[in-house]
Amino acid sequence: MRRKQEQVRQRIVEAAYESFWRSGFARTNVDGIAALAGLTKRTVYSYFRSKDDLLAAVLHHYVQLAATRLRHIQDRMPTDRDGLIDSFFGQLAGWVRATPRWSGSGLTRLVVELADLPGHPARAIAQGAKAATEVWLTERLRKARVARPAASARDVMLLTEGAMVLMLIHGDIAYIDAAADAAKRLVSQEVLVGDVSSGSKAD
Amino acid sequence: MRRKQEQVRQRIVEAAYESFWRSGFARTNVDGIAALAGLTKRTVYSYFRSKDDLLAAVLHHYVQLAATRLRHIQDRMPTDRDGLIDSFFGQLAGWVRATPRWSGSGLTRLVVELADLPGHPARAIAQGAKAATEVWLTERLRKARVARPAASARDVMLLTEGAMVLMLIHGDIAYIDAAADAAKRLVSQEVLVGDVSSGSKAD
Numbered sequence: 040m041r042r043k044q045e046q047v048r049q050r051i052v053e054a055a056y057e058s059f060w061r062s063g064f065a066r067t068n069v070d071g072i073a074a075l076a077g078l079t080k081r082t083v084y085s086y087f088r089s090k091d092d093l094l095a096a097v098l099h100h101y102v103q104l105a106a107t108r109l110r111h112i113q114d115r116m117p118t119d120r121d122g123l124i125d126s127f128f129g130q131l132a133g134w135v136r137a138t139p140r141w142s143g144s145g146l147t148r149l150v151v152e153l154a155d156l157p158g159h160p161a162r163a164i165a166q167g168a169k170a171a172t173e174v175w176l177t178e179r180l181r182k183a184r185v186a187r188p189a190a191s192a193r194d195v196m197l198l199t200e201g202a203m204v205l206m207l208i209h210g211d212i213a214y215i216d217a218a219a220d221a222a223k224r225l226v227s228q229e230v231l232v233g234d235v236s237s238g239s240k241a242d
Numbered sequence: 243m244r245r246k247q248e249q250v251r252q253r254i255v256e257a258a259y260e261s262f263w264r265s266g267f268a269r270t271n272v273d274g275i276a277a278l279a280g281l282t283k284r285t286v287y288s289y290f291r292s293k294d295d296l297l298a299a300v301l302h303h304y305v306q307l308a309a310t311r312l313r314h315i316q317d318r319m320p321t322d323r324d325g326l327i328d329s330f331f332g333q334l335a336g337w338v339r340a341t342p343r344w345s346g347s348g349l350t351r352l353v354v355e356l357a358d359l360p361g362h363p364a365r366a367i368a369q370g371a372k373a374a375t376e377v378w379l380t381e382r383l384r385k386a387r388v389a390r391p392a393a394s395a396r397d398v399m400l401l402t403e404g405a406m407v408l409m410l411i412h413g414d415i416a417y418i419d420a421a422a423d424a425a426k427r428l429v430s431q432e433v434l435v436g437d438v439s440s441g442s443k444a445d
Contacts, residue, residue, distance in 0.1 A: 065268035142357035154345035201404030
C-alpha cells in the first residue's frame, strides 16, 4: 500500500516537473498537472496541499536529475583538457537535439521566472545546484591539469549558460558549437608551467 | 487632445514595461498595470484591448530602449579592442549596480518565459533585437581591427548572456568581471596578421 502511494506521488511529481519545465511555474495549474498524470485534481491535492508544495517536491526532483546528468556526463567524458570540453558541450548538444521543443535549463528558467523574488526558497535550491555544477567542472579541469581550474570552470559556466539562452532565443545549435570552441581556446591558455603533456605536443 | 492621449498611452506602456520586467508576463495583470500607472482599469482597456496588445506595445518600447542603450554605450566606448570590451561589460555592471533588484535582460526573460511557444510573435521581436546587438558588436570589433569580428561578437554575446543569467542566479557581480576578462582573452587571440598596432606593442 505504501509502495502504491509512493508510485502515485512519483507520477504527480513527474507530471508537475514536465509541466513546469514546459510552461513555467506561473502558467502551470494543478488541473493541468492532474490531467497529465491521469489523476483527479482531488487525488493530487491529497498528496500535495498547494502548487508551492508541488514546486518544492519538483525542485528536489530537478536537483537529483541534474546530479544524475552530471554523473552520466562524467562517465562518458575523456579526462584530457580538450576531450572533456568537447564531451561536455557535445552531450549538451545531444540533449538539445534529442528533446522536441527543448526549453532550456529548467533551473535557470525557474530563477528567471522568479527574478523579482530573490528570497523565494526555490531560488536558493537552484543556486546551490548551479554552484555544484561549477565545483564539479573545477574538479574535472583540475584533474586535466589546467592551471587555474576554478577560473576556467567559471568561463565554461558563462559559456554554457550563454549558449543555452542563445540556443533558446535563436533556435540555432551553432551557439553551442561556438561556446565549445571558445571554451577550448580559453582553457588552452591555462596550461601548467612545465607541463609537457599539453599545448606544444604535436598530436 | 491627441497629445494628452499620447501621454496617457505612454504612461500605460511604461507601467506595463515596469511590471513585465519586474514580475514576468504571466504574473502581471491589467489591474496591477492600472494601479502602477495611477489609472483605472477601464481607462487602460480604452487604450489596449488585452494584455497581449499591451505586450506588443511594450515590446516596441523594449526594442527602442535596447537600441538607445546601445547608442549610449557606443558614445562612451573607446574604439580599441580591449577598451571597447572593458567599456561594454563595465556599462553592463553599472546598469546592474544602479538598478535595485536588477532582474536581468527583459528580452531574454521574455523568451525564457515563452520557451514553450516558439511561434509567439514576441519571440521573433526579441530574437531580432538580440541579432541586432550581435551585428552591432561585430561592427565595433571590425573597426577595432579584430580578424574575425563576427566570431568574436558571438563569443562576447555568449559571455554577456551567461554573465546576466549567472549574475541573476548568484547575485554576484564577479560573473560580469569574469566575462569581461574571458572576452578580452578570446578577442586578443584574433589579432590581424601584420597588425603592429595591437598585441605586441608595449603600452
